[in-house]
Amino acid sequence: MPAVQETVERVKRIDVDQYRYGFETLIESDKAPKGLSEETVKFISEKKNEPAWMLQWRLEAYRRWLTMTEPTWARVDYPKIDFQDLYYYSAPKPKKTITSLDEIDPEILKTYEKLGIPLREVAMLEGVEPKPGEEDPARRKIAVDAVFDSVSVATTFKAELKKAGVIFMPISEAIREHPELVQKYLGSVVPTSDNFYATLNSAVFSDGSFVYVPPGVRCPMELSTYFRINERNTGQFERTLIIADKGSYVSYLEGCTAPQRDENQLHAAVVELVAHDDAEIKYSTVQNWYPGNSEGKGGIYNFVTKRGDCRGNNSKISWTQVETGSAITWKYPSCILRGDNSRGEFYSIAISNGYQQVDSGTKMIHLGKNTSSRIISKGIAAGKSQNTYRGLVTAHRKATGARNFTACDSLLIGDKCGAHTVPYIEAKNSSATFEHEATTSKISEDVLFYCIQRGLTQEEAVGLVVNGFVKDVLQQLPMEFAVEAQKLISISLEGSVG
Amino acid sequence: MHQLNKLDTKMALLEVKDLKVRVEEREILHGLTLTVNEGEIHAIMGPNGSGKSTLSHVIAGKPGYEVTDGQILFKGEDLLEMAPEERAAKGVFLAFQYPVEIPGVATMTFLRTALNAQRKARGESEYSTPDFLKKVREVSKSLNIPQDMLKRGVNVGFSGGEKKRNEVLQMALFEPSLCILDEMDSGLDIDALRIAADGVNALHSPKRAMVVITHYQRLLNYIVPDIVHVMSKGRVVKSGGKELALELEASGYAQFEDAA
Ligand SMILES: Nc1ncnc2c1ncn2[C@@H]1O[C@H](COP(=O)(O)OP(=O)(O)O)[C@@H](O)[C@H]1O
Ligand SMILES: [Mg+2]
Numbered sequence: 043m044p045a046v047q048e049t050v051e052r053v054k055r056i057d058v059d060q061y062r063y064g065f066e067t068l069i070e071s072d073k074a075p076k077g078l079s080e081e082t083v084k085f086i087s088e089k090k091n092e093p094a095w096m097l098q099w100r101l102e103a104y105r106r107w108l109t110m111t112e113p114t115w116a117r118v119d120y121p122k123i124d125f126q127d128l129y130y131y132s133a134p135k136p137k138k139t140i141t142s143l144d145e146i147d148p149e150i151l152k153t154y155e156k157l158g159i160p161l162r163e164v165a166m167l168e169g170v171e172p173k174p175g176e177e178d179p180a181r182r183k184i185a186v187d188a189v190f191d192s193v194s195v196a197t198t199f200k201a202e203l204k205k206a207g208v209i210f211m212p213i214s215e216a217i218r219e220h221p222e223l224v225q226k227y228l229g230s231v232v233p234t235s236d237n238f239y240a241t242l243n244s245a246v247f248s249d250g251s252f253v254y255v256p257p258g259v260r261c262p263m264e265l266s267t268y269f270r271i272n273e274r275n276t277g278q279f280e281r282t283l284i285i286a287d288k289g290s291y292v293s294y295l296e297g298c299t300a301p302q303r304d305e306n307q308l309h310a311a312v313v314e315l316v317a318h319d320d321a322e323i324k325y326s327t328v329q330n331w332y333p334g335n336s337e338g339k340g341g342i343y344n345f346v347t348k349r350g351d352c353r354g355n356n357s358k359i360s361w362t363q364v365e366t367g368s369a370i371t372w373k374y375p376s377c378i379l380r381g382d383n384s385r386g387e388f389y390s391i392a393i394s395n396g397y398q399q400v401d402s403g404t405k406m407i408h409l410g411k412n413t414s415s416r417i418i419s420k421g422i423a424a425g426k427s428q429n430t431y432r433g434l435v436t437a438h439r440k441a442t443g444a445r446n447f448t449a450c451d452s453l454l455i456g457d458k459c460g461a462h463t464v465p466y467i468e469a470k471n472s473s474a475t476f477e478h479e480a481t482t483s484k485i486s487e488d489v490l491f492y493c494i495q496r497g498l499t500q501e502e503a504v505g506l507v508v509n510g511f512v513k514d515v516l517q518q519l520p521m522e523f524a525v526e527a528q529k530l531i532s533i534s535l536e537g538s539v540g
Numbered sequence: 541m542h543q544l545n546k547l548d549t550k551m552a553l554l555e556v557k558d559l560k561v562r563v564e565e566r567e568i569l570h571g572l573t574l575t576v577n578e579g580e581i582h583a584i585m586g587p588n589g590s591g592k593s594t595l596s597h598v599i600a601g602k603p604g605y606e607v608t609d610g611q612i613l614f615k616g617e618d619l620l621e622m623a624p625e626e627r628a629a630k631g632v633f634l635a636f637q638y639p640v641e642i643p644g645v646a647t648m649t650f651l652r653t654a655l656n657a658q659r660k661a662r663g664e665s666e667y668s669t670p671d672f673l674k675k676v677r678e679v680s681k682s683l684n685i686p687q688d689m690l691k692r693g694v695n696v697g698f699s700g701g702e703k704k705r706n707e708v709l710q711m712a713l714f715e716p717s718l719c720i721l722d723e724m725d726s727g728l729d730i731d732a733l734r735i736a737a738d739g740v741n742a743l744h745s746p747k748r749a750m751v752v753i754t755h756y757q758r759l760l761n762y763i764v765p766d767i768v769h770v771m772s773k774g775r776v777v778k779s780g781g782k783e784l785a786l787e788l789e790a791s792g793y794a795q796f797e798d799a800a
Binding site: 486487488489491492493494495496497498499500502506507509510511512513514 | 600601602603604623624625628629633634636639640641642643644645650653654655657658661693710714
């Protein structure tokens with residue numbers, strides 16, 4: 043497979059300390075004063091030109107946050123975060139209304155080019171029809187909403203989406219342009235009081251994506267956001283809200299990178315998904331933030347709250363994630379299966395190497411009748427990393443006929459890492475059928491030697507075996523992402539053996 | 541004598557000289573010497589535990605073995621200095637007694653990745669997809685390997701015979717100059733054995749040598765050796781023509797146990 047080959051070549055070129063996306067863009071930025079206070083919250087709201095209700099919402103969250111304490115139950119260990127030592131808002135300067143790609147700072151465009159995000163190409167492709175019988179998947183349309191630090195820089199494909207009635211824009215714009223939708227749904231899945239990090243996000247969120255797919259509409263393209271953290275000591279607090287109205291479908295891709303830094307950077311995003319009757323949302327993430335150097339210095343602290351609400355009957359929400367980066371990952375994309383016959387899925391590949399700590403999993407909350415959920419988790423631990431799957435499956439008293447299937451497989455590379463599985467299962471009615479399978483294995487020396495005897499290097503062999511191990515999950519990703527993810531997997535395992 | 545003269549004109553492919561090998565502080569090979577020339581088929585026979593697999597692993601470069609003395613030359617080069625994947629690229633192929641399963645990695649993907657890795661290591665261009673597919677189809681057809689099998693994970697759910705045929709398929713694709721077959725007959729019924737052996741025989745050429753490791757004489761009815769070596773307790777204790785295998789079949793290994 044060419045992808046494997048390519049991966050292998052990349053792996054050879056890169057070493058652990060040379061994080062591929064570790065470059066910094068030199069542009070002036072417009073920052074809030076350091077630290078967190080009501081003033082900071084007001085500053086952000088003002089910068090965003092927000093209506094009064096939004097500011098009130100933020101302030102309530104901020105006041106709530108002051109009464110909360112950081113959660114400590116996850117199997118992660120990090121020095122205390124000084125929340126007064128961070129910048130909570132940073133926007134590229136000069137800031138003006140952007141109407142076309144040409145108005146974007148060329149430095150920013152260059153950054154995106156380095157990241158391989160084809161803003162320009164995507165824009166140029168608009169209106170260019172593929173020749174008959176020439177369906178080139180690489181040219182398949184993806185609408186990109188790029189978040190550069192805290193502001194969405196450009197939104198492409200707006201016109202075509204508009205024609206379909208799909209709203210896809212930075213949430214800051216949606217707050218002004220579609221206040222009725224935002225007010226109705228924001229915080230309806232992850233309430234402002236939900237947890238320490240979600241509450242913090244509610245107070246200071248800077249930007250993110252907003253998607254609304256009207257009834258009966260199948261979104262004509264994959265929607266995609268790339269996040270990138272550029273400013274030093276800037277917390278990145280995105281807020282994403284996706285609503286699929288009755289009978290609609292949308293697939294959303296999220297990719298993340300952050301430049302290499304010695305200090306740790308905080309990231310606390312909130313993603314809320316709402317699926318009405320017969321609607322389906324597919325949300326895919328490839329997360330490759332800077333994991334810290336080979337001694338465990340630096341890297342992103344990633345404390346994320348992602349939750350989907352299958353609000354309507356026969357609705358479906360599917361989370362697919364490939365987590366290869368961040369120093370610390372604290373992330374549990376979940377589904378509330380409220381509607382009858384609704385379905386939740388969680389497919390996850392979590393890779394940890396070096397000194398990375400991953401505590402990730404999902405929650406499937408069965409509330410409606412005949413709801414079903416499926417969890418496929420693949421954890422790979424290498425180096426001195428710790429990798430924990432934490433999952434909760436519950437069936438409410440009224441959730442008759444609830445079904446869950448969970449398969450958690452962990453693979454260990456070397457003997458200085460750890461993999462842990464922490465499943466919580468609660469069925470409050472007797473008709474629930476929950477199945478749980480878990481395996482932990484070590485990458486076999488015999489398998490590696492077999493590959494090496496056939497000409498692969500040790501690292502190529504590990505990459506191949508791991509890609510085989512995660513295949514079930516990779517298949518869930520849209521094709522472009524699957525190829526990217528396959529490369530990332532091998533890159534992130536670089537230096538894991540020998 | 542006549543035959544020996546003929547052999548003298550051939551180039552030595554593999555020269556194992558006075559090889560001493562330890563595993564976990566215990567010496568397993570106690571000074572083993574063996575020369576294999578181009579185009580020859582050698583059989584190594586010996587009772588279980590005599591060190592046959594150990595020898596094949598050391599030649600292929602499997603970790604965990606400590607060479608304390610002696611040397612191994614391959615085409616005149618010091619094999620022990622080479623990384624195992626380098627040995628593979630230079631033409632050393634080991635058909636495993638128990639080929640491993642690699643779940644999730646389609647056999648076709650594996651074959652292509654490995655072949656291209658070897659070609660790249662030799663500075664050759666990679667196969668194009670059509671050329672590669674054509675080659676695989678040809679070879680798999682001759683070995684009675686259905687295309688369907690190539691889509692499955694490497695050796696996953698393969699029968700014993702299928703696993704061995706997959707080894708022969710790789711041998712045919714990679715075109716090594718030295719093929720070491722470790723107990724190729726183990727776990728195969730007669731029909732499966734015949735198919736695998738036919739595959740091996742088809743690969744026999746004046747430039748390629750085969751080392752057939754086996755416990756039983758049976759396999760040597762199908763792959764006929766030029767030279768037979770008897771191994772016992774970590775040494776080659778006797779070498780001779782193919783009739784030596786028959787002799788062993790009749791009288792057993794016991795006579796050599798004492799010699800070692
Ligand atoms: N990994 C190992 N650890 C310890 N002893 C081993 C190991 N591999 C082989 N041996 C020992 O080395 C000897 C030779 O084994 P082997 O090479 O497998 O023989 P054969 O293939 O001729 O049956 C046996 O006594 C066996 O127990
Ligand atoms: Mg053996």
